[in-house]
Amino acid sequence: MTKKRGRGMASVNYPTGMNLGGDPSQALIHATTTGSFIVTLSSVDLGQGLKTVMAQICAETLGVSTENVIIDTADTDTGPHCMGTFASRGTHRIGNAIIMAAKEAKSVLLEVAAEELEVDAGDLETDGAGNIRVKGSPQKSIAILNVALAAHFKHGRTISGRGIFLQPRSYPEPETGKMTPATCYAHACTVAEVEVDTETGEVQVLSLKSAYEVGRALNPRMVEQQIIGGAWMGLSHALYETTEPYYPNRAHGPTDFNQYLMPGPGDLPEFSNVIIERPAGDGPFGAKGVGEMTANSPIPAIANAIFDAVGVRVDSLPITPEKVLRGIQALAHDPEKWTPVFRKDHAQTEDAARH
Amino acid sequence: MIEYRKDYFSDARTDGLTEVGVTRQRSDVLGHVTGKTQYYADRHFAGLLHLKMVRSPHHHARIKSIDVSRALKVPGVVRVLTAKDVPQNIYTILCLIQVEPNDEPVLAFDKVRFKGEQIVAVLAESEQAALAGVAKVKVVYEELPAVFDVEEALKPGAPLVNEYHGRNWFTYEGHHCRRVRFGNVDEGFAAADHVIEEMYQSSPIEHAPTETTGCIVVPDQNERYTCYSNTQALYFTLDNSALILNSPFHKLRLVGGTVGGGFGGKVDVITEPIAFLAAMLTRRPVKYEYSRAEEMQVSSPRAAERIYIKDGVAKDGRILARQVRLYVDAGAYSRHSPYGTTKAAAHMPGPYTIPNVWVDCHCVYTNRTPSSAMRGFGVTIGDFALEVQMDKLARLIGMDPMEFRILNAYRDGDMKAHQKEVDGAALVECVQAASDLANWPIAGRYRAMSSQKREG
Structure with missing residues (x-):
């Protein structure tokens, strides 16, 4: 038994959004009597942390703390339209809608505060700690709580705002494919290090070292969560997962997690990540969508590392031990031969028959 | 381990942000890790009916006949739905953005085109009764x-x-x-x-969410229906459902927002329209939830x-x-x-x-x-x-594979094949940063290149 190590890399980009059908999302914001801000959406948090980041974006725009922002989402009787949570669009599209809504709400907030303080609204700023103060003379200030109370009970004003972000639809030119399919693009590069068992064909991924350009990391730990989760999925796609193991033959489809294989905790590599920020001109505080991209660069990086280790090109996913071993055996017979292992006729008949 | 390379694009970032750029704990994380988060399936309704599907055993076949009479005799089975019950049975999800033609039946009637395609919905007082009903539906096929x-x-x-x-x-x-x-x-x-x-x-490849796709539809007062769903896109689901049901849009309401893993698998609109229809026809709450096997072999x-x-x-x-x-x-x-x-x-x-x-x-x-x-x-x-x-x-x-990428990487102002000028490129910098991180040396010429200038 020999274990051989190899290293491979891959670099990718990824589009934010899906404006081949028009790509809008909306947000409504209002202040409560006591100066909390409710952001009403119909957007779905898939577990990636959308609600938290949206609260941060709203708080930053209003100049209040994130704790003072409440996200009320995902009811079509109350929330304005959202296209949906997919296509790496949530942070970018919904974030931009919230910024627009928060700016409108903030202008009302400052107008009411200006009346209370008997100053010009243009001279006011929020202090991020729950107060509005006069620029240059911070002792002259009023709590947002009192501004909100005054707006409701004294001035008859709604501290509210409406926001929408629409990326208009792009129609591809049929002859040439000229189109504007997305907005900003995120980037990544992954270096994978693997160890291949030449007797069993098994691949162990030792490390995934990646650089991600995300525009702006709005919540650093949640960016880290996204990129490690995504890299795990990439590893899983590269080596394990399929619903049709002998595609295009339909047989032997898994129906549970005993048959549908994925890496377990013991299969996880060492993850090291670098973040680069090149803010997108149209992104909320420069952020780009990175949710989907993070799964992509590990897959070819692992494939290239396997070649580096044992000289075998497996050009079909997933790269199973069987395919690696067949490649190693083919190479032993004819070392000069540079052969992709996948052959569709072979996969359809011989392999299926063998099982 | 995570590291920020602030040296790249240092002049492109504004400072002075206090709420973004800082870590805040995810608002839902405590509920998730303590098992207290409420998903759609955690809602309980009196009189809930369970919906199970009769599915095609063939990859491609003509449907010669469908006989549901024995299924209706199974104790606990309340009713069955076939294509005849669906007001606009043929649809396509992206009709909302004018993609044509409508090409998919909600319930198959003349043909089945893949193994697992849904044909007859059985509604029963329990999952067990619904599955027993499914087993009693007789469909005669002519394989193609x-x-x-x-x-x-x-x-x-x-x-x-x-x-x-x-x-x-x-x-x-x-x-x-x-x-x-x-x-x-x-x-x-x-x-x-x-x-x-x-x-x-x-x-x-399967999305493999922890929570399988599903929904519960509940009849409200005033002829409205609320669907508690784990869809990734509420309005996609509402609008498609209304079109399939030939229903005024205002009669339908979608409530969601907590999803046990999406990854794109919950963007299709499969469980909701038929659950809406079942709730409308029975005036009872209806749950349609994929089993793990359905999630793996039937869902997209x-x-x-x-x-x-x-x-x-x-x-x-x-x-x-x-x-x-x-x-x-x-x-x-x-x-x-x-x-x-x-x-x-x-x-x-x-x-x-x-x-x-x-x-x-x-x-x-x-x-x-x-x-x-x-x-x-x-x-x-x-x-x-x-x-x-x-x-x-x-x-x-x-x-060198890294140098080869950097040489060919797109730069600001380059023209892409789909005739859109490159803007905000950062591939060169990602490759350079990865070379540092992985201790994979590259030559000075490539180190000096950038996304803003082709050569250094």
């Missing part, structure tokens, strides 16, 4: 020849999968595929020192793709031409695949500046579970093919 390979499906004489298209491919404004034409690849290949063509293949996977890439490269490392033929295996129905195929075309030739590009992306119908959206839709498998190809090219001409 099936096609499973995308290139076989495109050949003359292949079995016709989907009559609504009339051929085994989606038609893009009169073309049999989505095309990109930029420069002249023949001239590029003629000028190249090496030309290689390689084939790449993927198999369908990531499309399998077959990709041929032909490249012409010069000895100095420049890629002069790239020709891509890409086949997306859509399975039996369109769902989101016509869109994903266009997205795949727009993604080619990858994040590199290549003067001559020719792309044909085919959205092909076969007799398998329809594929649809999944994380990296139209891009993930393309990136696998492109980046393995890049590795082969680098080795072919004896260049």
Whole structure:
């Protein structure tokens, strides 16, 4: 038994959004009597942390703390339209809608505060700690709580705002494919290090070292969560997962997690990540969508590392031990031969028959 | 371990942000890790009916007859639904963005086009009774020849999968595929020192969410219906459901927002319309939830793709031409695949500046579970093919794979193949940062390059 190590890399980009059908999302914001801000959406948090980041974006725009922002989402009787949570669009599209809504709400907030303080609204700023103060003379200030109370009970004003972000639809030119399919693009590069068992064909991924350009990391730990989760999925796609193991033959489809294989905790590599920020001109505080991209660069990086280790090109996913071993055996017979292992006729008949 | 490389693009960032750029604990994380988060299935309603499906055992067959009489005699079975009960039975999800034609039945009636296709919904007081009812529905089939390979499906004489298209491919404004034409690849290949063509293949992949797809629909007062769903897109689901049900839009309400894993698998609109219909016809709450086996074999996977890439490269490392033929295996129905195929075309030739590009992306119908959206839709498998190809090219001409990427990486102001100017590029910097991180040395010339300037 020999274990051989190899290293491979891959670099990718990824589009934010899906404006081949028009790509809008909306947000409504209002202040409560006591100066909390409710952001009403119909957007779905898939577990990636959308609600938290949206609260941060709203708080930053209003100049209040994130704790003072409440996200009320995902009811079509109350929330304005959202296209949906997919296509790496949530942070970018919904974030931009919230910024627009928060700016409108903030202008009302400052107008009411200006009346209370008997100053010009243009001279006011929020202090991020729950107060509005006069620029240059911070002792002259009023709590947002009192501004909100005054707006409701004294001035008859709604501290509210409406926001929408629409990326208009792009129609591809049929002859040439000229189109504007997305907005900003995120980037990544992954270096994978693997160890291949030449007797069993098994691949162990030792490390995934990646650089991600995300525009702006709005919540650093949640960016880290996204990129490690995504890299795990990439590893899983590269080596394990399929619903049709002998595609295009339909047989032997898994129906549970005993048959549908994925890496377990013991299969996880060492993850090291670098973040680069090149803010997108149209992104909320420069952020780009990175949710989907993070799964992509590990897959070819692992494939290239396997070649580096044992000289075998497996050009079909997933790269199973069987395919690696067949490649190693083919190479032993004819070392000069540079052969992709996948052959569709072979996969359809011989392999299926063998099982 | 995570590190910020603030030295890159340091003049492009504004400072003074206090609420963004800082870590805040995810608002839902305590509920998740303590098991207290309420998902749609945690809602309980008196009189709930369970919906289970009779599914096709065949990949392709004509339905000769459907007999539900014995199912209705099973204790606990309340009613069954067939295609006749569905007001607008033929639909396609992306009709909302004018994708045509409607090509998929909510419940199959004349034909089944993939194994697992839904035919009859059985509603019962318990899951067990619903499954017992499903087992008693008798469907008589006449099996038809099936096609499973995308290139076989495109050949003359292949079995016709989907009559609504009339051929085994989606038609893009009169073309049999989505095309990109930029420069002249023949001239590029003629000028190249090496030309290689390689084939790449993927198999369908499951989203594998912890929580399977599903919903509960509850009749409200005033003839309205609330659907508690784990969909990723509430309005997509509401609008499609209303169209299928021939219902005024205001009668339907979607409540969601807490999802146990999506990854694109909960963008299709499959469980909600039939659950709405069942609740309307029975005036009782109805739950339709995929089993794990249904989630894996019936719900849409990531499309399998077959990709041929032909490249012409010069000895100095420049890629002069790239020709891509890409086949997306859509399975039996369109769902989101016509869109994903266009997205795949727009993604080619990858994040590199290549003067001559020719792309044909085919959205092909076969007799398998329809594929649809999944994380990296139209891009993930393309990136696998492109980046393995890049590795082969680098080795072919004896260049370091990182330096080869940096040399060809797109820069600000370059023109992409889909005729959009590059803006905000950062691939060069990512490769440089990865070379530092992985201790993979690159030559000074490539170290000095940037996305804003081609050379240093």
